[in-house]
Amino acid sequence: MIFSSDKRNLLSLAVPVILTLILYGVYDFSLRSYITFFIYLTLGIVSIFMAFRLSVFKKPLIRFAIVFLFTYLSVYVFSLLLGLNTSLFDFCKGIAFSLVAFSACTMVKALALAIETVFLRKICLVISYVVLFAFVLLPSVLICYFVATGSLISSDIIIALAQTNATEGTEFIQSNFNIMWFLAFVALVVIYAINAFFFRKVEGVDSKNLSVFLSFFLCLASSVWLALPRMDYLPFSIIKVTSKQLDNFEIYKQQKSQRLAKLNKLNTLKLSDSTDPAGNLFVLVVGESETRDRMQAYGFDRENTPYLCEHLKNPNHILFTNAYSSWPQTVQALSYSLTEANQYQKKQTVDAYSIIELARASGFDTYWISNQRKYGVYETPVTVISSTANHEIWVNGSSKMEGVFFDEEIVKRFPNIDDNKNVFVVIHLMGSHQKYDKRLPSEFIRFEGQDETLDYYDDTVLYTDYILEKIYSKASEKSNFKAMIYFSDHGEDPHVVGGHDPVNLNGQMLRIPLAVYLSDRYVQDNPKIHDALVQNKDKYFSNDLIFDLTVRIMGISGLPGMDDSLNLADKAYALDKNSVLTMYGKMHLDEIPETKH
CATH class of the missing domain: 3.40.720.10 (Alkaline Phosphatase, subunit A)
Structure with a gap:
C-alpha cells in the first residue's frame, strides 16, 4: 500500500467531486465580484484551518506560516512605498491567495510524508520543495527587482524582455548591472532558503485523519485550478496582464489576412490629384x-x-x-x-x-x-x-x-x-x-x-x-x-x-x-x-x-x-x-x- 489508511473512509473522496462542481459555478464569476471574493477568502481561511487541524505538530507549521505569509504580503508594503494604487480590497485578495498558497505547499508535503514507500516518498518530498520554490518565486521576483531597481516589475518590462535576443539581453545586463543586482540575487537565494528551512520542519498529518486530508486536498487543488485565471494577487495579476497583451499580439497577427482583404475591397482609397x-x-x-x-x-x-x-x-x-x-x-x-x-x-x-x-x-x-x-x-x-x-x-x-x-x-x-x-x-x-x-x-x-x-x-x-x-x-x-x-x-x-x-x-x-x-x-x-x-x-x-x-x-x-x-x-x-x-x-x-x- 502507498498510504496507510482506512479503506472505508475512501468514500469521503467523493466529496471533492461535489464541491468541485459547486466551485466551478462560483468561479464562473470574476473575482471582481464581492460574492466570489467572499467565497474565495472563505476557502483560504478554511484551508489554513484544515492545515493546522490535521497537522501532527502545530508549532513548526505556525513558524512556517509566519515566514511564508510575510514573504507573500511584503509585496504590498513595497507597492505602498512606491505610491501605487493598491486598495484594501486588493490587499484582502492578496491575503486570500497567500492563505491558499500556504495551504497548498503544506498539503503537498504532508501528502509526500504519508507515502509509505521510501523511494517514492523521497521523490515526492523533492517535488514538494519544487512546489514551494514555484510559489515563493512569485513574490520573490517582485521583491528582488525592487531591490535592484527601486521599482516593481511590470507587464511592460516583461514584454520588452520577451522581445530581447540573447545578445541584447547580455548588453542589458552589462549596461545595468551593479551591486544592487548582485544583492537582488542574494535576496532571492535568502528568501527561498529561509522559507525552505522552516518548511523542512513541517510534519505530516495524523494517519487517522488521512482520508479527510486527501478529500480536502483534492478540493483545494481543484478550486485553486479553477480560480487560477481570476486570482488577483499582485505578482499573478502582472502575469495575467502580460498574457493578455501577448494574446492581443497573436490576434493582430491572425487578423492580418482579414485586414488586407477588407482593404482590397475598400473602393474609396485613392491618391490625391497632386500626386506625381x-x-x-x-x-x-x-x-x-x-x-x-x-x-x-x-x-x-x-x-x-x-x-x-x-x-x-x-x-x-x-x-x-x-x-x-x-x-x-x-x-x-x-x-x-x-x-x-x-x-x-x-x-x-x-x-x-x-x-x-x-x-x-x-x-x-x-x-x-x-x-x-x-x-x-x-x-x-x-x-x-x-x-x-x-x-x-x-x-x-x-x-x-x-x-x-x-x-x-x-x-x-x-x-x-x-x-x-x-x-x-x-x-x-x-x-x-x-x-x-x-x-x-x-x-x-x-x-x-x-x-x-x-x-x-x-x-x-x-x-x-x-x-x-x-x-x-x-x-x-x-x-x-x-x-x-x-x-x-x-x-x-x-x-x-x-x-x-x-x-x-x-x-x-x-x-x-x-x-x-x-x-x-x-x-x-x-x-x-x-x-x-x-x-x-x-x-x-x-x-x-x-x-x-x-x-x-x-x-x-x-x-x-x-x-x-x-x-x-x-x-x-x-x-x-x-x-x-x-x-x-x-x-x-x-x-x-x-x-x-
Missing part, C-alpha cells in the same frame, strides 16, 4: 531611444546633430519642437505609430490597418529595412506589420544573432528602386539602444568629460544624425523622391535601468525628435501641406499620430475615420498642450514626472 504620375518615393525612418533633450538641434549644448542643424536652413525641412511618445517602449509605441490606432479614437490595435497595409492597398511598392532583430521570444505587431511589406530586409536577421552591423549597413542595403514607381520605404534603426557603445563605430566615439554613460549616449545621437544624412542623400538621389519623415519610438534616460522603464517614468523618456524633409518638387505640388506643417511645427503632438501624418504626406485618402483635427499636416490640427496624451491615453503632459531617480 511619374513616380513617388516616401521614406519613413524610425529612430530608437532618442530623446530630444540631448540633441543639439533642440538646444542641447553638445554638437551632436550638425547635419540636422544644417538641413534646418532649408525652409522645406521642418523640425517639430513638441513631439512626445505615446509609450516609453518600442513595441507599444510602434503598435500605435505604424497603425491607425491611437490614443484619441476608439480603434484598437487588433482592428487597425498598418501604414504598410494601407500603402500596399494604394499601389505602393513597400519595403521594410531594419537593423533590429525580427523575432524575440514572441512575435509582436511590429514584426507582423513588417511582414506585410513587399520586401523585407533584416540586417541583423537570424543568421546574425550577435548583431554585428552598425546602422550604416542599412544605407548599403537601401534598395535600388524604380524611379517610375510609387515606393514607400520604412527604416528601423538600432539608434541609441543600450548598450550605447555597442552601437558605434570607433570613429564616432567623440565626447568625453561627463559621465561615461552620457558620453556614449551623446555619441549615438551624433551617429544617428550621420546615418539620417546618409539615408537622405541616398533617397534624394532618386528622381521620384518626395519626402522623408524621421521620429523616434520613445526617448531615453540613460541613468534609469533599461533607459526607458515605464515604472520609473520621466519626461526625458517621452520627449522625442520629429523632422520632415520635403523635396522642392513636393512643396511645389503640395503647398497647403507644406504651409500646414510650418504652421504646426511648434504645436504639441504625440507619435501615435505618425500614421495620420504619413498618410497625408503620401497623398492617400479615402480611409474611413480619418480626422483632420488630429493631422499635423492639416491646418485644422487642433491638439494643444492640454489635450495631447501619452501613456496610452492615461496621462496628460502636465502629469509627466520630471524625476524618478
Whole structure:
C-alpha cells in the first residue's frame, strides 16, 4: 500500500467531486465580484484551518506560516512605498491567495510524508520543495527587482524582455548591472532558503485523519485550478496582464489576412490629384531611444546633430519642437505609430490597418529595412506589420544573432528602386539602444568629460544624425523622391535601468525628435501641406499620430475615420498642450514626472 489508511473512509473522496462542481459555478464569476471574493477568502481561511487541524505538530507549521505569509504580503508594503494604487480590497485578495498558497505547499508535503514507500516518498518530498520554490518565486521576483531597481516589475518590462535576443539581453545586463543586482540575487537565494528551512520542519498529518486530508486536498487543488485565471494577487495579476497583451499580439497577427482583404475591397482609397504620375518615393525612418533633450538641434549644448542643424536652413525641412511618445517602449509605441490606432479614437490595435497595409492597398511598392532583430521570444505587431511589406530586409536577421552591423549597413542595403514607381520605404534603426557603445563605430566615439554613460549616449545621437544624412542623400538621389519623415519610438534616460522603464517614468523618456524633409518638387505640388506643417511645427503632438501624418504626406485618402483635427499636416490640427496624451491615453503632459531617480 502507498498510504496507510482506512479503506472505508475512501468514500469521503467523493466529496471533492461535489464541491468541485459547486466551485466551478462560483468561479464562473470574476473575482471582481464581492460574492466570489467572499467565497474565495472563505476557502483560504478554511484551508489554513484544515492545515493546522490535521497537522501532527502545530508549532513548526505556525513558524512556517509566519515566514511564508510575510514573504507573500511584503509585496504590498513595497507597492505602498512606491505610491501605487493598491486598495484594501486588493490587499484582502492578496491575503486570500497567500492563505491558499500556504495551504497548498503544506498539503503537498504532508501528502509526500504519508507515502509509505521510501523511494517514492523521497521523490515526492523533492517535488514538494519544487512546489514551494514555484510559489515563493512569485513574490520573490517582485521583491528582488525592487531591490535592484527601486521599482516593481511590470507587464511592460516583461514584454520588452520577451522581445530581447540573447545578445541584447547580455548588453542589458552589462549596461545595468551593479551591486544592487548582485544583492537582488542574494535576496532571492535568502528568501527561498529561509522559507525552505522552516518548511523542512513541517510534519505530516495524523494517519487517522488521512482520508479527510486527501478529500480536502483534492478540493483545494481543484478550486485553486479553477480560480487560477481570476486570482488577483499582485505578482499573478502582472502575469495575467502580460498574457493578455501577448494574446492581443497573436490576434493582430491572425487578423492580418482579414485586414488586407477588407482593404482590397475598400473602393474609396485613392491618391490625391497632386500626386506625381511619374513616380513617388516616401521614406519613413524610425529612430530608437532618442530623446530630444540631448540633441543639439533642440538646444542641447553638445554638437551632436550638425547635419540636422544644417538641413534646418532649408525652409522645406521642418523640425517639430513638441513631439512626445505615446509609450516609453518600442513595441507599444510602434503598435500605435505604424497603425491607425491611437490614443484619441476608439480603434484598437487588433482592428487597425498598418501604414504598410494601407500603402500596399494604394499601389505602393513597400519595403521594410531594419537593423533590429525580427523575432524575440514572441512575435509582436511590429514584426507582423513588417511582414506585410513587399520586401523585407533584416540586417541583423537570424543568421546574425550577435548583431554585428552598425546602422550604416542599412544605407548599403537601401534598395535600388524604380524611379517610375510609387515606393514607400520604412527604416528601423538600432539608434541609441543600450548598450550605447555597442552601437558605434570607433570613429564616432567623440565626447568625453561627463559621465561615461552620457558620453556614449551623446555619441549615438551624433551617429544617428550621420546615418539620417546618409539615408537622405541616398533617397534624394532618386528622381521620384518626395519626402522623408524621421521620429523616434520613445526617448531615453540613460541613468534609469533599461533607459526607458515605464515604472520609473520621466519626461526625458517621452520627449522625442520629429523632422520632415520635403523635396522642392513636393512643396511645389503640395503647398497647403507644406504651409500646414510650418504652421504646426511648434504645436504639441504625440507619435501615435505618425500614421495620420504619413498618410497625408503620401497623398492617400479615402480611409474611413480619418480626422483632420488630429493631422499635423492639416491646418485644422487642433491638439494643444492640454489635450495631447501619452501613456496610452492615461496621462496628460502636465502629469509627466520630471524625476524618478
